Amino acid sequence: MKLTPKGQATRQRIIEGAAEYLRGNAPGAVTLDDVGAVTRTSKGQIFHYFPDGKEGLLLAVARHEADGVLTDQEPHLSALDSWESWIAWRDAVVARYQAQGRHCPLGALMDQMSGSPGTAEVITELLAQWQRAIRAGVVSMQASGQVRAELDPDRTAAAFVAGIQGGVQVLRATGRSDQLEAAFDLVxxxxxxx
Amino acid sequence: MKLTPKGQATRQRIIEGAAEYLRGNAPGAVTLDDVGAVTRTSKGQIFHYFPDGKEGLLLAVARHEADGVLTDQEPHLSALDSWESWIAWRDAVVARYQAQGRHCPLGALMDQMSGSPGTAEVITELLAQWQRAIRAGVVSMQASGQVRAELDPDRTAAAFVAGIQGGVQVLRATGRSDQLEAAFDLVxxxxxxx
Incomplete structure:
Protein backbone atom coordinates (compact mmCIF):
# COMPACT_ATOMS: atom_id res chain seq x y z
CA MET A 1 0.00 0.00 0.00
CA LYS A 2 1.40 3.39 -1.07
CA LEU A 3 0.64 6.01 1.59
CA THR A 4 0.71 9.79 1.43
CA PRO A 5 3.01 11.47 3.99
CA LYS A 6 -0.11 12.24 6.04
CA GLY A 7 -1.22 8.61 5.80
CA GLN A 8 2.22 7.46 6.87
CA ALA A 9 2.08 9.77 9.87
CA THR A 10 -1.32 8.41 10.90
CA ARG A 11 -0.14 4.83 10.51
CA GLN A 12 2.95 5.60 12.59
CA ARG A 13 0.78 7.29 15.25
CA ILE A 14 -1.36 4.14 15.51
CA ILE A 15 1.73 1.93 15.80
CA GLU A 16 3.32 4.08 18.49
CA GLY A 17 0.09 4.41 20.46
CA ALA A 18 -0.53 0.68 20.25
CA ALA A 19 3.09 -0.03 21.25
CA GLU A 20 2.79 2.17 24.31
CA TYR A 21 -0.55 0.64 25.27
CA LEU A 22 0.86 -2.88 24.80
CA ARG A 23 3.75 -2.13 27.16
CA GLY A 24 1.21 -2.02 29.98
CA ASN A 25 -1.32 -4.57 28.75
CA ALA A 26 -1.05 -8.23 27.72
CA PRO A 27 -1.12 -8.48 23.90
CA GLY A 28 -3.55 -11.40 23.99
CA ALA A 29 -6.25 -9.35 25.69
CA VAL A 30 -5.85 -6.15 23.67
CA THR A 31 -8.62 -5.40 21.16
CA LEU A 32 -8.73 -3.05 18.18
CA ASP A 33 -11.30 -1.03 20.16
CA ASP A 34 -8.65 -0.48 22.85
CA VAL A 35 -6.13 0.64 20.24
CA GLY A 36 -8.75 2.88 18.63
CA ALA A 37 -9.52 4.48 21.98
CA VAL A 38 -5.91 5.20 22.97
CA THR A 39 -4.91 6.47 19.53
CA ARG A 40 -8.25 8.24 18.89
CA THR A 41 -8.69 6.36 15.63
CA SER A 42 -11.81 4.72 14.23
CA LYS A 43 -11.90 1.01 13.53
CA GLY A 44 -12.30 1.83 9.84
CA GLN A 45 -9.06 3.81 9.92
CA ILE A 46 -7.22 1.00 11.71
CA PHE A 47 -8.39 -1.49 9.06
CA HIS A 48 -7.40 0.98 6.35
CA TYR A 49 -3.79 0.93 7.55
CA PHE A 50 -3.80 -2.67 8.81
CA PRO A 51 -6.07 -4.69 6.50
CA ASP A 52 -5.24 -7.91 8.43
CA GLY A 53 -6.56 -6.32 11.61
CA LYS A 54 -5.00 -7.19 14.93
CA GLU A 55 -2.40 -9.61 13.55
CA GLY A 56 -0.99 -7.07 11.09
CA LEU A 57 -1.03 -4.32 13.70
CA LEU A 58 0.79 -6.51 16.26
CA LEU A 59 3.38 -7.37 13.62
CA ALA A 60 3.95 -3.67 12.87
CA VAL A 61 4.28 -3.02 16.62
CA ALA A 62 6.77 -5.91 16.91
CA ARG A 63 8.84 -4.37 14.10
CA HIS A 64 8.71 -1.01 15.88
CA GLU A 65 9.83 -2.59 19.19
CA ALA A 66 12.59 -4.52 17.38
CA ASP A 67 13.93 -1.24 15.95
CA GLY A 68 13.87 0.10 19.50
CA VAL A 69 16.09 -2.76 20.71
CA LEU A 70 18.88 -1.49 18.47
CA THR A 71 18.33 2.27 18.79
CA ASP A 72 18.37 1.87 22.60
CA GLN A 73 21.96 0.62 22.23
CA GLU A 74 23.08 3.78 20.46
CA PRO A 75 25.33 5.73 20.25
CA HIS A 76 27.51 2.86 21.52
CA LEU A 77 26.54 0.03 19.18
CA SER A 78 27.52 1.87 16.00
CA ALA A 79 30.87 3.04 17.38
CA LEU A 80 32.52 0.07 19.12
CA ASP A 81 36.02 1.33 18.30
CA SER A 82 37.62 1.64 21.76
CA TRP A 83 37.48 -0.36 24.99
CA GLU A 84 35.61 2.57 26.56
CA SER A 85 32.87 2.20 23.93
CA TRP A 86 32.56 -1.54 24.54
CA ILE A 87 32.25 -1.00 28.29
CA ALA A 88 29.76 1.85 27.82
CA TRP A 89 27.72 -0.38 25.49
CA ARG A 90 27.78 -3.26 27.98
CA ASP A 91 26.69 -0.97 30.82
CA ALA A 92 23.91 0.62 28.73
CA VAL A 93 22.48 -2.74 27.65
CA VAL A 94 22.61 -4.22 31.16
CA ALA A 95 20.98 -1.09 32.64
CA ARG A 96 18.26 -1.09 29.96
CA TYR A 97 17.29 -4.71 30.63
CA GLN A 98 17.58 -4.37 34.40
CA ALA A 99 15.16 -1.43 34.19
CA GLN A 100 12.84 -3.45 31.98
CA GLY A 101 12.97 -6.43 34.36
CA ARG A 102 10.57 -9.27 33.79
CA HIS A 103 8.35 -7.41 31.37
CA CYS A 104 9.82 -7.44 27.87
CA PRO A 105 7.36 -5.81 25.40
CA LEU A 106 8.92 -7.44 22.35
CA GLY A 107 9.12 -10.80 24.12
CA ALA A 108 5.48 -10.62 25.21
CA LEU A 109 4.44 -9.79 21.63
CA MET A 110 6.53 -12.64 20.26
CA ASP A 111 5.04 -15.08 22.78
CA GLN A 112 1.58 -13.99 21.73
CA MET A 113 2.35 -14.16 18.01
CA SER A 114 4.39 -17.36 18.23
CA GLY A 115 4.07 -19.04 14.84
CA SER A 116 2.34 -16.12 13.08
CA PRO A 117 3.66 -15.37 9.60
CA GLY A 118 6.16 -12.52 9.64
CA THR A 119 7.20 -12.93 13.27
CA ALA A 120 10.26 -15.08 12.57
CA GLU A 121 11.32 -12.60 9.89
CA VAL A 122 11.20 -9.64 12.30
CA ILE A 123 13.38 -11.52 14.81
CA THR A 124 15.76 -12.89 12.17
CA GLU A 125 16.31 -9.42 10.73
CA LEU A 126 16.81 -7.89 14.20
CA LEU A 127 19.39 -10.53 15.15
CA ALA A 128 21.22 -10.18 11.82
CA GLN A 129 21.46 -6.37 12.11
CA TRP A 130 22.59 -6.66 15.70
CA GLN A 131 25.27 -9.21 14.86
CA ARG A 132 26.50 -7.09 11.91
CA ALA A 133 26.90 -4.06 14.19
CA ILE A 134 28.90 -6.04 16.77
CA ARG A 135 30.98 -7.65 14.03
CA ALA A 136 31.82 -4.19 12.64
CA GLY A 137 33.02 -3.23 16.13
CA VAL A 138 35.30 -6.29 16.34
CA VAL A 139 36.70 -5.58 12.87
CA SER A 140 37.41 -1.94 13.74
CA MET A 141 39.21 -3.04 16.93
CA GLN A 142 41.31 -5.41 14.83
CA ALA A 143 42.06 -2.66 12.29
CA SER A 144 43.43 -0.44 15.06
CA GLY A 145 45.42 -3.33 16.55
CA GLN A 146 43.45 -3.43 19.80
CA VAL A 147 42.13 -6.97 19.17
CA ARG A 148 44.27 -9.84 17.83
CA ALA A 149 43.90 -10.41 14.10
CA GLU A 150 43.32 -14.18 14.34
CA LEU A 151 40.07 -13.79 16.27
CA ASP A 152 37.01 -14.62 14.13
CA PRO A 153 34.73 -11.52 14.10
CA ASP A 154 31.67 -13.48 12.90
CA ARG A 155 31.84 -16.10 15.62
CA THR A 156 32.62 -13.54 18.30
CA ALA A 157 29.65 -11.42 17.25
CA ALA A 158 27.44 -14.54 17.09
CA ALA A 159 28.49 -15.53 20.61
CA PHE A 160 27.70 -12.00 21.86
CA VAL A 161 24.23 -12.18 20.31
CA ALA A 162 23.59 -15.59 21.88
CA GLY A 163 24.89 -14.51 25.28
CA ILE A 164 22.91 -11.26 25.39
CA GLN A 165 19.74 -12.90 24.05
CA GLY A 166 20.02 -15.73 26.59
CA GLY A 167 20.91 -13.36 29.42
CA VAL A 168 17.83 -11.26 28.68
CA GLN A 169 15.65 -14.40 28.57
CA VAL A 170 17.01 -15.50 31.95
CA LEU A 171 16.36 -12.00 33.33
CA ARG A 172 12.78 -12.18 32.04
CA ALA A 173 12.25 -15.52 33.80
CA THR A 174 14.14 -14.94 37.04
CA GLY A 175 14.39 -11.17 37.45
CA ARG A 176 18.19 -11.49 37.81
CA SER A 177 20.87 -10.08 35.50
CA ASP A 178 23.83 -12.26 36.63
CA GLN A 179 23.81 -14.39 33.50
CA LEU A 180 23.52 -11.36 31.21
CA GLU A 181 26.45 -9.66 32.92
CA ALA A 182 28.53 -12.85 33.01
CA ALA A 183 27.97 -13.39 29.28
CA PHE A 184 29.01 -9.82 28.43
CA ASP A 185 32.07 -9.89 30.67
CA LEU A 186 33.25 -13.27 29.47
CA VAL A 187 33.03 -12.34 25.79
CA MET B 1 -2.35 -34.27 47.50
CA LYS B 2 -0.92 -37.58 48.76
CA LEU B 3 -1.19 -40.21 46.03
CA THR B 4 -0.95 -43.97 46.21
CA PRO B 5 1.74 -45.54 43.98
CA LYS B 6 -1.02 -46.45 41.53
CA GLY B 7 -2.33 -42.88 41.61
CA GLN B 8 1.17 -41.55 41.00
CA ALA B 9 1.55 -43.87 38.03
CA THR B 10 -1.76 -42.67 36.54
CA ARG B 11 -0.81 -39.03 37.09
CA GLN B 12 2.56 -39.67 35.43
CA ARG B 13 0.84 -41.45 32.52
CA ILE B 14 -1.40 -38.40 31.96
CA ILE B 15 1.60 -36.05 32.08
CA GLU B 16 3.63 -38.12 29.63
CA GLY B 17 0.71 -38.62 27.25
CA ALA B 18 -0.11 -34.90 27.35
CA ALA B 19 3.59 -34.03 26.84
CA GLU B 20 3.79 -36.24 23.78
CA TYR B 21 0.52 -34.85 22.39
CA LEU B 22 1.71 -31.28 23.01
CA ARG B 23 4.92 -31.90 21.06
CA GLY B 24 2.77 -32.11 17.94
CA ASN B 25 -0.02 -29.68 18.82
CA ALA B 26 -0.06 -26.03 19.86
CA PRO B 27 -0.65 -25.78 23.64
CA GLY B 28 -3.19 -22.98 23.20
CA ALA B 29 -5.53 -25.14 21.16
CA VAL B 30 -5.25 -28.34 23.24
CA THR B 31 -8.27 -29.20 25.38
CA LEU B 32 -8.67 -31.56 28.33
CA ASP B 33 -10.86 -33.69 26.05
CA ASP B 34 -7.86 -34.13 23.72
CA VAL B 35 -5.66 -35.12 26.65
CA GLY B 36 -8.35 -37.48 27.91
CA ALA B 37 -8.60 -39.11 24.50
CA VAL B 38 -4.86 -39.64 23.98
CA THR B 39 -4.26 -40.87 27.53
CA ARG B 40 -7.56 -42.82 27.72
CA THR B 41 -8.52 -40.97 30.88
CA SER B 42 -11.88 -39.49 31.87
CA LYS B 43 -12.23 -35.79 32.52
CA GLY B 44 -13.08 -36.64 36.15
CA GLN B 45 -9.77 -38.46 36.49
CA ILE B 46 -7.83 -35.55 34.96
CA PHE B 47 -9.47 -33.13 37.41
CA HIS B 48 -8.72 -35.56 40.25
CA TYR B 49 -4.99 -35.33 39.53
CA PHE B 50 -5.01 -31.73 38.26
CA PRO B 51 -7.65 -29.83 40.25
CA ASP B 52 -6.73 -26.57 38.43
CA GLY B 53 -7.54 -28.23 35.10
CA LYS B 54 -5.60 -27.28 32.02
CA GLU B 55 -3.33 -24.74 33.72
CA GLY B 56 -2.15 -27.22 36.35
CA LEU B 57 -1.69 -29.95 33.78
CA LEU B 58 0.34 -27.68 31.48
CA LEU B 59 2.52 -26.69 34.43
CA ALA B 60 3.16 -30.37 35.24
CA VAL B 61 4.01 -30.99 31.58
CA ALA B 62 6.37 -27.98 31.61
CA ARG B 63 8.12 -29.43 34.68
CA HIS B 64 8.39 -32.78 32.90
CA GLU B 65 9.86 -31.15 29.78
CA ALA B 66 12.26 -29.09 31.92
CA ASP B 67 13.56 -32.31 33.53
CA GLY B 68 14.05 -33.64 30.00
CA VAL B 69 16.26 -30.66 29.08
CA LEU B 70 18.79 -31.80 31.68
CA THR B 71 18.47 -35.59 31.31
CA ASP B 72 18.98 -35.17 27.53
CA GLN B 73 22.44 -33.75 28.36
CA GLU B 74 23.49 -36.87 30.27
CA PRO B 75 25.77 -38.70 30.76
CA HIS B 76 27.95 -35.71 29.80
CA LEU B 77 26.55 -32.94 31.97
CA SER B 78 27.19 -34.73 35.27
CA ALA B 79 30.75 -35.72 34.35
CA LEU B 80 32.45 -32.68 32.82
CA ASP B 81 35.88 -33.79 34.10
CA SER B 82 37.94 -33.98 30.88
CA TRP B 83 38.10 -31.99 27.64
CA GLU B 84 36.63 -35.01 25.85
CA SER B 85 33.53 -34.78 28.10
CA TRP B 86 33.12 -31.06 27.45
CA ILE B 87 33.33 -31.60 23.69
CA ALA B 88 30.95 -34.58 23.84
CA TRP B 89 28.51 -32.46 25.87
CA ARG B 90 28.76 -29.57 23.41
CA ASP B 91 28.15 -31.90 20.46
CA ALA B 92 25.21 -33.63 22.17
CA VAL B 93 23.49 -30.35 23.05
CA VAL B 94 24.00 -28.86 19.57
CA ALA B 95 22.74 -32.06 17.90
CA ARG B 96 19.71 -32.21 20.19
CA TYR B 97 18.64 -28.66 19.41
CA GLN B 98 19.43 -28.95 15.70
CA ALA B 99 17.16 -32.01 15.60
CA GLN B 100 14.47 -30.10 17.47
CA GLY B 101 14.77 -27.13 15.12
CA ARG B 102 12.17 -24.43 15.37
CA HIS B 103 9.76 -26.39 17.48
CA CYS B 104 10.75 -26.30 21.15
CA PRO B 105 8.08 -28.06 23.26
CA LEU B 106 9.15 -26.36 26.50
CA GLY B 107 9.42 -22.99 24.76
CA ALA B 108 5.95 -23.33 23.21
CA LEU B 109 4.50 -24.21 26.61
CA MET B 110 6.25 -21.27 28.23
CA ASP B 111 4.99 -18.90 25.53
CA GLN B 112 1.48 -20.16 26.11
CA MET B 113 1.75 -19.97 29.91
CA SER B 114 3.65 -16.68 29.95
CA GLY B 115 2.82 -15.03 33.27
CA SER B 116 0.99 -18.02 34.81
CA PRO B 117 1.88 -18.71 38.43
CA GLY B 118 4.50 -21.43 38.73
CA THR B 119 5.99 -20.96 35.26
CA ALA B 120 8.81 -18.68 36.35
CA GLU B 121 9.62 -21.11 39.16
CA VAL B 122 9.97 -24.06 36.74
CA ILE B 123 12.38 -22.08 34.55
CA THR B 124 14.30 -20.60 37.47
CA GLU B 125 14.83 -24.05 38.98
CA LEU B 126 15.87 -25.52 35.60
CA LEU B 127 18.41 -22.76 35.01
CA ALA B 128 19.79 -23.04 38.54
CA GLN B 129 20.26 -26.82 38.29
CA TRP B 130 21.84 -26.46 34.89
CA GLN B 131 24.26 -23.79 36.07
CA ARG B 132 25.20 -25.86 39.15
CA ALA B 133 26.03 -28.85 36.97
CA ILE B 134 28.26 -26.77 34.66
CA ARG B 135 29.87 -25.08 37.67
CA ALA B 136 30.70 -28.50 39.14
CA GLY B 137 32.40 -29.38 35.84
CA VAL B 138 34.53 -26.21 35.92
CA VAL B 139 35.50 -26.87 39.56
CA SER B 140 36.50 -30.47 38.78
CA MET B 141 38.65 -29.27 35.86
CA GLN B 142 40.32 -26.80 38.21
CA ALA B 143 40.87 -29.51 40.85
CA SER B 144 42.70 -31.64 38.27
CA GLY B 145 44.73 -28.67 37.06
CA GLN B 146 43.18 -28.64 33.57
CA VAL B 147 41.62 -25.18 34.02
CA ARG B 148 43.44 -22.22 35.61
CA ALA B 149 42.56 -21.67 39.26
CA GLU B 150 41.82 -17.94 38.93
CA LEU B 151 38.85 -18.47 36.60
CA ASP B 152 35.51 -17.81 38.33
CA PRO B 153 33.40 -21.01 38.05
CA ASP B 154 30.12 -19.23 38.84
CA ARG B 155 30.50 -16.58 36.15
CA THR B 156 31.76 -19.08 33.60
CA ALA B 157 28.78 -21.36 34.26
CA ALA B 158 26.41 -18.36 34.12
CA ALA B 159 27.87 -17.31 30.76
CA PHE B 160 27.43 -20.86 29.45
CA VAL B 161 23.78 -20.87 30.51
CA ALA B 162 23.17 -17.49 28.85
CA GLY B 163 24.96 -18.50 25.66
CA ILE B 164 23.18 -21.84 25.30
CA GLN B 165 19.80 -20.37 26.21
CA GLY B 166 20.25 -17.53 23.72
CA GLY B 167 21.63 -19.83 21.04
CA VAL B 168 18.58 -22.08 21.37
CA GLN B 169 16.25 -19.04 21.19
CA VAL B 170 17.98 -17.87 18.02
CA LEU B 171 17.70 -21.39 16.57
CA ARG B 172 13.98 -21.40 17.35
CA ALA B 173 13.52 -18.09 15.54
CA THR B 174 15.85 -18.55 12.58
CA GLY B 175 16.35 -22.32 12.23
CA ARG B 176 20.15 -21.81 12.37
CA SER B 177 22.55 -23.09 15.01
CA ASP B 178 25.52 -20.76 14.29
CA GLN B 179 24.97 -18.64 17.37
CA LEU B 180 24.54 -21.68 19.62
CA GLU B 181 27.76 -23.23 18.31
CA ALA B 182 29.66 -19.95 18.48
CA ALA B 183 28.60 -19.44 22.11
CA PHE B 184 29.70 -22.95 23.10
CA ASP B 185 33.02 -22.72 21.28
CA LEU B 186 33.86 -19.29 22.61
CA VAL B 187 33.20 -20.23 26.25
Missing part, protein backbone atom coordinates in the same frame (compact mmCIF):
# COMPACT_ATOMS: atom_id res chain seq x y z
CA UNK A 188 34.70 -8.99 26.51
CA UNK A 189 37.51 -10.81 28.35
CA UNK A 190 37.84 -13.13 25.39
CA UNK A 191 37.99 -10.16 23.02
CA UNK A 192 40.68 -8.55 25.15
CA UNK A 193 42.64 -11.79 25.13
CA UNK A 194 42.58 -11.76 28.94
CA UNK B 188 35.12 -23.50 25.76
CA UNK B 189 38.07 -21.54 24.30
CA UNK B 190 37.88 -19.22 27.27
CA UNK B 191 37.86 -22.19 29.66
CA UNK B 192 40.89 -23.65 27.90
CA UNK B 193 42.66 -20.31 28.15
CA UNK B 194 43.11 -20.34 24.38
Missing amino acids: LDYLRGA | LDYLRGA
